[in-house]
Amino acid sequence: MMISTRGRYALRVMIDLAENYDGKYIPMKDVALRQDISLKYLERILPALTKNGLIVGVHGKGGGYKLVRHPDEYTVGEILRLTEGNLSPVACLAHDADICDKAKECRTLNMWQGFQKIANEYFDGITIADLMKKE
Amino acid sequence: MMISTRGRYALRVMIDLAENYDGKYIPMKDVALRQDISLKYLERILPALTKNGLIVGVHGKGGGYKLVRHPDEYTVGEILRLTEGNLSPVACLAHDADICDKAKECRTLNMWQGFQKIANEYFDGITIADLMKKE
DNA sequence: ATATTAAACTACTTTATAAGTATGTAAATG
DNA sequence: CATTTACATACTTATAAAGTAGTTTAATAT
Numbered sequence: 001m002m003i004s005t006r007g008r009y010a011l012r013v014m015i016d017l018a019e020n021y022d023g024k025y026i027p028m029k030d031v032a033l034r035q036d037i038s039l040k041y042l043e044r045i046l047p048a049l050t051k052n053g054l055i056v057g058v059h060g061k062g063g064g065y066k067l068v069r070h071p072d073e074y075t076v077g078e079i080l081r082l083t084e085g086n087l088s089p090v091a092c093l094a095h096d097a098d099i100c101d102k103a104k105e106c107r108t109l110n111m112w113q114g115f116q117k118i119a120n121e122y123f124d125g126i127t128i129a130d131l132m133k134k135e
Numbered sequence: 136m137m138i139s140t141r142g143r144y145a146l147r148v149m150i151d152l153a154e155n156y157d158g159k160y161i162p163m164k165d166v167a168l169r170q171d172i173s174l175k176y177l178e179r180i181l182p183a184l185t186k187n188g189l190i191v192g193v194h195g196k197g198g199g200y201k202l203v204r205h206p207d208e209y210t211v212g213e214i215l216r217l218t219e220g221n222l223s224p225v226a227c228l229a230h231d232a233d234i235c236d237k238a239k240e241c242r243t244l245n246m247w248q249g250f251q252k253i254a255n256e257y258f259d260g261i262t263i264a265d266l267m268k269k270e
Numbered sequence: 271a272t273a274t275t276a277a278a279c280t281a282c283t284t285t286a287t288a289a290g291t292a293t294g295t296a297a298a299t300g
Numbered sequence: 301c302a303t304t305t306a307c308a309t310a311c312t313t314a315t316a317a318a319g320t321a322g323t324t325t326a327a328t329a330t
Contacts, residue, residue: 002137002224004288008243015242027305041290043307050307060298061304076246089137107150107266108143111211115257122250131242139317162276176319182278195327196275275328283320291312299304 002119007084009037010045014079014128017055018071025057025064048082071132077123087119088112137254142219144172145180146266149214152190153206153263160192160199183217206267212258222254223247 016031028046032039046065049055054074057065067074080087085095090112092100103109151166163181167174181200184190189209192200202209215222220230225247227235238244 003247005226005290006288008225011243025305029305038290040292044290047307057306058298059296059304059306060300062299063297063305065306090143091140107268108146111261111266112138115254118253118257119250122253126246131246133242140319141317160276164276173319175321178278179319185278192277193327194275194277194325195329197328198276198326200277271330273328273330276326278325279323281321281323284318286317287315289312289314291310293310294308296307297305300302 002087002089003080003084006045007080009035009042010049010079010083011076011128011131012037013042013046013065014049014054014067014074015131017065017067018128019132021067025062025066027064030064045083049079052082054079054082070129072127072129074128075124076126076128076131077120079128080123081120087116087123089115089119137222137224138215138219141180142215144170144177145184145214145218146211146263147172148177148181148200149184149189149202149209149263150266152200152202154267156202160197160201162199165199180218184214187217189214189217205264207262207264209263210259211261211263211266212255214263215258216255222251222258224250224254 012035013028013031016035017026020026020030020034028042029039031037032042046055046057050057050065053068055065056068057063077087086093088094091097092103092106092109093112093116100106100109147170148163148166151170152161155161155165155169163177164174166172167177181190181192185192185200188203190200191203192198212222221228223229223232226232227238227241227244228247228251235241235244
């Protein structure tokens with residue numbers, strides 16, 4: 001599978017934060033409950049988003065998380081790349097893959113790269129705002 | 136990862152059979168050697184291709200495998216779908232996935248389906264002939 | 271016929287990754 | 301200072317990918 005629960009859950013969190021935004025910080029406990037996802041698991045995924053400045057978290061009472069941009073300024077592509085590594089269809093193109101010594105003679109490398117390009121373009125063309133529930 | 140070694144190896148076998156075609160049957164032992172892939176593992180992957188009539192295998196001396204169509208009549212999409220199941224980016228769309236009870240309210244289902252469509256179209260637009268070494 | 275070659279089948283093992291849990295620490299507020 | 305919530309780390313479990321081993325069946329050449 002190309003997109004695991006990690007990336008899917010991250011997206012759901014972002015959408016949830018967007019849809020339930022009311023100016024205040026939203027505790028992840030609430031999101032976990034609404035989305036029916038383990039709080040602890042979410043807490044392991046969120047650092048990828050906070051460290052890269054997509055959301056801010058504040059500690060303590062009244063704390064929680066909040067988006068820092070308008071929902072239409074987050075692309076799905078950026079969220080998935082941060083949580084899933086890159087959007088590679090094959091191991092050869094993964095972010096941490098060692099350069100294949102057969103790359104020169106590889107018949108399919110080009111095809112995989114072309115696909116990766118398409119995947120990035122597709123997901124970069126969709127924003128969180130696009131995914132929010134319409135009234 | 137969306138495409139595992141299963142699908143990648145199947146593609147390499149098909150390309151190898153196409154490039155080394157000389158009218159005779161080609162033993163998988165030779166392909167395994169050329170491609171540096173375990174013979175035993177290849178033998179586990181091939182049934183997906185023989186059972187669906189993409190290649191024929193004959194037993195015994197002088198036996199081996201052979202393509203039944205011209206290389207430009209095999210799409211990469213068809214080979215990957217047979218070996219990998221369907222080309223689903225997420226578990227929800229996998230061939231054997233049980234219908235999600237949250238599908239109605241899912242904000243992202245549409246997006247995944249759209250991506251799956253694009254993936255299929257991309258790989259259906261490439262044939263084995265396109266991947267063969269050019270003289 | 272029979273030895274040889276190679277596909278086809280079945281069951282098993284190993285390895286890797288995904289997914290989730292548990293426990294504890296740090297920061298903020300009432 | 302008690303409570304709440306983010307943040308950090310280590311651990312466990314589940315699932316799937318990847319690969320092996322052994323056996324059987326079918327074809328050919330001698």
